[in-house]
Amino acid sequence: MTTTNKWAIHNGKFAVNEGATWTIVQGYMVIEDDKIVHIGETLPEGNEHLTLVDGKGLLFLPGLINTHGHAAMSLLRGHGDDLALQVWLQEKMWPMEAKMTSEDVYWGASLSVLEMLKGGTTAFLDMYDHMDQVAKVVEQSGARAALARGVIGLCSEEEQMRKLEESAAFARQWNGQAAGRITTVISPHAPYTCPPDYIEKLVQVAHDLDLPLHTHMSETLREVEQNVTDYGLRPVAHLEKHGFFSRPSMVAHAVHLNDEEIEILARHDVAVSHNPGSNLKLASGVARVPALLKAGVTVSLGTDGPASNNNLDMFEEMRLAALIHKGVSGDPTAVPAGEALLLGTGYGAKSIFLNDTGSLKVGMKADFIALNIEQAHFYPHTDLISHTIYSASAKDVEHVWVDGKQVVKHGECLTLDEERILREAQRTFDQLLAR
Ligand SMILES: CSC[C@H]1O[C@@H](n2cnc3c(O)ncnc32)[C@H](O)[C@@H]1O
Numbered sequence: 001m002t003t004t005n006k007w008a009i010h011n012g013k014f015a016v017n018e019g020a021t022w023t024i025v026q027g028y029m030v031i032e033d034d035k036i037v038h039i040g041e042t043l044p045e046g047n048e049h050l051t052l053v054d055g056k057g058l059l060f061l062p063g064l065i066n067t068h069g070h071a072a073m074s075l076l077r078g079h080g081d082d083l084a085l086q087v088w089l090q091e092k093m094w095p096m097e098a099k100m101t102s103e104d105v106y107w108g109a110s111l112s113v114l115e116m117l118k119g120g121t122t123a124f125l126d127m128y129d130h131m132d133q134v135a136k137v138v139e140q141s142g143a144r145a146a147l148a149r150g151v152i153g154l155c156s157e158e159e160q161m162r163k164l165e166e167s168a169a170f171a172r173q174w175n176g177q178a179a180g181r182i183t184t185v186i187s188p189h190a191p192y193t194c195p196p197d198y199i200e201k202l203v204q205v206a207h208d209l210d211l212p213l214h215t216h217m218s219e220t221l222r223e224v225e226q227n228v229t230d231y232g233l234r235p236v237a238h239l240e241k242h243g244f245f246s247r248p249s250m251v252a253h254a255v256h257l258n259d260e261e262i263e264i265l266a267r268h269d270v271a272v273s274h275n276p277g278s279n280l281k282l283a284s285g286v287a288r289v290p291a292l293l294k295a296g297v298t299v300s301l302g303t304d305g306p307a308s309n310n311n312l313d314m315f316e317e318m319r320l321a322a323l324i325h326k327g328v329s330g331d332p333t334a335v336p337a338g339e340a341l342l343l344g345t346g347y348g349a350k351s352i353f354l355n356d357t358g359s360l361k362v363g364m365k366a367d368f369i370a371l372n373i374e375q376a377h378f379y380p381h382t383d384l385i386s387h388t389i390y391s392a393s394a395k396d397v398e399h400v401w402v403d404g405k406q407v408v409k410h411g412e413c414l415t416l417d418e419e420r421i422l423r424e425a426q427r428t429f430d431q432l433l434a435r
């Protein structure tokens with residue numbers, strides 16, 4: 001007979017949703033192993049013996065899902081601010097990344113995963129080099145993640161093949177690891193760093209391994225214009241031509257899209273990771289989120305790397321998404337609070353190809369967070385979804401559970417050694433700079 005771990009939360013307020021309509025259920029949530037098995041005003045009969053965790057003063061939400069980032073770039077936070085994307089990449093990021101070792105990536109990723117968990121992010125997508133180190137951090141921390149060895153193809157054919165094989169080996173080795181919390185993705189960095197034949201080879205790898213694809217796309221106007229000059233097509237048609245959308249796929253940024261491109265993304269069910277903080281900081285522009293949503297495209301939220309944001313606070317991204325689209329459209333009903341929360345949770349799960357997390361529902365993974373709403377900026381207790389989007393921040397996260405296991409308790413990470421990570425991150429950056 002297998003024993004299960006079953007327990008319950010009582011006195012809690014639970015945010016449950018049907019699409020973008022959220023309601024607050026006051027009462028109980030029962031968790032069995034890694035799953036939610038009950039949410040309701042009462043505790044179902046036969047559960048009286050369960051250990052009860054007190055949810056008084058807490059708002060329970062699905063864990064937030066950060067759908068695009070580069071965790072190890074926390075080491076480069078503040079290293080190159082106030083620059084345009086290409087200058088920032090070529091003059092600041094790439095020279096430092098060329099010197100990074102596996103150990104550097106381990107400490108950079110640890111720093112980010114610590115920040116994400118403490119800030120209520122339970123799952124994230126990450127694209128970088130030395131990904132076995134990121135996977136190790138995910139395993140140790142208890143987080144959930146979709147991981148990809150990001151591939152830049154501006155190199156010899158031999159080097160391209162080495163990277164492709166490394167990407168496939170990583171994807172094969174880690175898919176389903178960490179008790180299923182790690183999934184893997186194939187990820188050419190961008191159409192401007194991967195020649196068309198190389199993109200096609202990576203698409204073939206995704207077909208062979210039955211994996212989804214992810215890339216940066218149409219982040220800046222310059223990139224779109226360059227794509228037209230080089231290949232005679234805008235990036236969306238270019239990726240479509242080279243088979244990218246023949247797999248389940250998600251693109252980051254998608255700032256500069258015309259109506260026809262939105263229609264192509266919708267037709268192929270391509271999800272978009274909207275990164276408002278990073279797009280504003282690099283002055284890339286503002287993505288057409290209301291138009292994408294109207295066309296039926298799944299839109300979610302990403303921070304991008306901590307060197308272009310410069311934090312991993314998903315509450316900030318949800319708030320930005322709710323605010324900037326009102327500002328640019330002149331329509332105060334654009335991206336209302338309930339929709340912003342959906343971008344940060346359920347649509348996030350779909351975007352990173354997970355179908356059993358992202359909402360508080362029976363049968364879903366027990367990935368959830370508790371906010372301390374006994375604070376001035378949550379009062380009066382009226383519309384708690386509105387408060388979550390327009391008033392809350394990462395600092396309000398009191399507890400976090402992933403896969404039914406508590407990873408943050410009273411604001412402290414139970415799975416990672418915070419003091420050591422801060423020390424090692426500083427040492428790592430100092431050494432990296434001097435190398
Ligand atoms: C091949 S690993 C990932 C690669 O992406 C770079 N990167 C980080 N942020 C962005 C961005 O906003 N657009 C394009 N590329 C980005 C990072 O520095 C790594 O080299």
Ligand SMILES: [Zn+2]
Binds near residue numbers: 068069070216252304
């Ligand atoms: Zn990125």
